Amino acid sequence: MTRQRQAILEVIRSDKRHYTAEELLSEVRRVLPNISRATVYNNLHALEDARLIRRITGEDGSDRYDSSYIPHGHFICSRCKEIYDFEIPEFSSTLEGLLGDKFDSYELKVRCVCPQCRDRLREA
Amino acid sequence: MTRQRQAILEVIRSDKRHYTAEELLSEVRRVLPNISRATVYNNLHALEDARLIRRITGEDGSDRYDSSYIPHGHFICSRCKEIYDFEIPEFSSTLEGLLGDKFDSYELKVRCVCPQCRDRLREA
DNA sequence: CTCAAAAATTAGAATTAGTCTAAAAATTTT
DNA sequence: AAAATTTTTAGACTAATTCTAATTTTTGAG
Numbered sequence: 215m216t217r218q219r220q221a222i223l224e225v226i227r228s229d230k231r232h233y234t235a236e237e238l239l240s241e242v243r244r245v246l247p248n249i250s251r252a253t254v255y256n257n258l259h260a261l262e263d264a265r266l267i268r269r270i271t272g273e274d275g276s277d278r279y280d281s282s283y284i285p286h287g288h289f290i291c292s293r294c295k296e297i298y299d300f301e302i303p304e305f306s307s308t309l310e311g312l313l314g315d316k317f318d319s320y321e322l323k324v325r326c327v328c329p330q331c332r333d334r335l336r337e338a
Numbered sequence: 339m340t341r342q343r344q345a346i347l348e349v350i351r352s353d354k355r356h357y358t359a360e361e362l363l364s365e366v367r368r369v370l371p372n373i374s375r376a377t378v379y380n381n382l383h384a385l386e387d388a389r390l391i392r393r394i395t396g397e398d399g400s401d402r403y404d405s406s407y408i409p410h411g412h413f414i415c416s417r418c419k420e421i422y423d424f425e426i427p428e429f430s431s432t433l434e435g436l437l438g439d440k441f442d443s444y445e446l447k448v449r450c451v452c453p454q455c456r457d458r459l460r461e462a
Numbered sequence: 463c464t465c466a467a468a469a470a471t472t473a474g475a476a477t478t479a480g481t482c483t484a485a486a487a488a489t490t491t492t
Numbered sequence: 493a494a495a496a497t498t499t500t501t502a503g504a505c506t507a508a509t510t511c512t513a514a515t516t517t518t519t520g521a522g
Binding site for chain 3: 216234235236251252255275276279
């Protein structure tokens with residue numbers, strides 16, 4: 215666990231946001247101004263291999279990182295693009311039942327309008 | 339519906355595979371040798387807007403296209419990377435119940451080893 | 463039918479996210 | 493403390509996708 219790796223992990227854990235690698239690079243540079251882009255990418259992979267974070271694919275195609283390795287649902291607002299976590303009770307067992315076997319991981323993204331945006335739309 | 343758009347749609351519908359844009363480009367070129375890459379991308383977007391196909395994000399980051407617009411699960415073999423469709427009964431209503439509202443669409447990817455690869459692994 | 467306007471196509475340049483490389487720096491082993 | 497290993501760095505590179513500007517095709521009004 216190098217200073218760089220530690221700093222990256224701290225930023226990811228500092229907020230429930232789902233950062234992109236590029237966002238992490240600029241955040242971490244506030245602390246370690248010389249950290250390189252490749253180091254961020256290397257460490258994101260290392261941290262995922264170590265099961266400390268989870269990579270998810272953002273709506274725009276760029277990867278984002280979740281401070282929890284445990285799979286869960288994400289719902290993405292079709293308006294503001296914000297990503298929220300949510301749990302589906304028993305979902306893993308449901309999936310296992312359907313597939314008839316254990317699985318490695320899953321990724322669930324639901325696109326819908328978030329409560330805030332719904333209110334904004336109602337006003338307009 | 340131009341010749342180009344028609345040809346792209348036909349290739350997508352010709353097989354239950356989930357093609358990448360690049361694969362579609364070379365397939366369609368067998369029929370329309372001068373079709374340009376940009377046309378394929380434009381039409382994939384147009385076809386998705388028209389709800390005739392659905393874009394899904396492949397494991398490697400490149401987009402893939404599904405000949406059905408209706409959301410359903412995909413399971414992706416961790417070994418051979420093949421993508422299979424699967425249905426979860428009542429899943430849409432479950433999601434609606436959890437979110438307390440209608441949603442636009444969802445994308446569910448489950449990573450696991452497919453039956454063929456499991457057999458291959460057992461032999462080895 | 464025929465001209466103008468709008469939409470789609472084309473080739474290729476540009477952009478973006480991510481990976482790779484080789485040298486330098488840091489860390490660990492002995 | 494020297495040698496071996498791992499990590500970091502800057503920047504080159506790649507792959508997928510988007511953008512651009514010119515051309516072609518299609519549409520629709522007269």
